[in-house]
């Protein structure tokens with residue numbers, strides 16, 4: 620078998636080494652495939668295999684693979700959606716507001732706006748603290764200012780960062796932001812959009828929902844927001860905003876303490892039957908994300924997933940290139956291993972029937988707040 624092969628990345632032809640990951644191969648040809656964790660977790664690097672020989676190393680989903688893990692077996696062509704370039708900005712904390720006992724909203728004003736797509740995330744470093752991956756969102760009333768980033772941050776007991784918000788990290792605290800990352804951003808299209816969140820996964824989902832209402836109003840929205848208990852449904856005002864804006868199918872679920880219009884159970888219990896025409900966005904705990912992905916795959920729906928995972932050690936692109944060039948196999952031939960991640964029953968029923976049964980009624984959901992804990996990108 621030849622040790623080198625041809626790889627076409629978004630139309631750009633490069634020479635690659637058999638056995639390299641797609642990310643490394645592309646970097647070797649001075650082409651950057653968007654990536655972040657490089658450990659098969661964040662989904663930032665998911666690309667479509669158009670043709671050829673790619674070993675998905677267990678990351679395959681339809682025609683897509685994770686480029687940081689999948690390896691080249693021979694000549695191949697891949698493509699991905701172009702995203703804004705990764706940049707750095709600085710700013711300061713401008714507002715801190717309690718959304719629930721364990722969730723705060725932090726508003727960061729920037730020295731210069733970022734170019735990013737609704738649904739992407741940033742690495743946010745409060746000066747003097749380790750960085751955290753956080754999803755910018757819009758305010759609960761649907762407003763958005765390009766010079767500010769609004770985050771929903773869950774406080775974790777003992778968390779290095781989250782426990783300090785409101786104390787050591789107060790108004791005026793310096794912030795350094797890098798990004799954007801992530802591929803679960805809103806795409807153009809015509810079919811229905813199904814949006815599902817668990818916990819603070821609402822941040823990116825709300826961002827996508829608001830942008831869809833702003834720029835793609837011709838598309839039907841089906842929204843499910845899940846939380847552990849009614850007090851944790853900090854996103855009620857946003858859900859009401861969607862309902863007031865004409866979105867018919869808006870569902871709130873809690874695992875405990877639900878009473879109408881809040882529905883008992885998990886978001887997966889109220890997922891509509893998915894089909895080829897649907898585009899699904901899901902964010903939050905990995906178990907929820909994996910269950911939705913499985914359901915979307917079964918229904919042949921397109922699915923963009925944003926699993927909230929514990930922090931992982933990341934390499935910068937420079938470090939990654941250095942590492943790659945240091946390898947003895949940086950020239951011909953190389954082999955490499957892989958990685959991958961499950962949940963519980965999904966009820967897929969007729970959408971209209973379910974929607975009619977489950978739709979939130981007007982502004983019947985009131986506002987309040989208290990805690991919950993779940994895996995989150997904003998791990999303190």
Ligand code: FES
Pocket residue numbers: 653654655656657658659660661662663664665685686687688
């Ligand atoms: S960079 Fe590939 S999954 Fe994170």
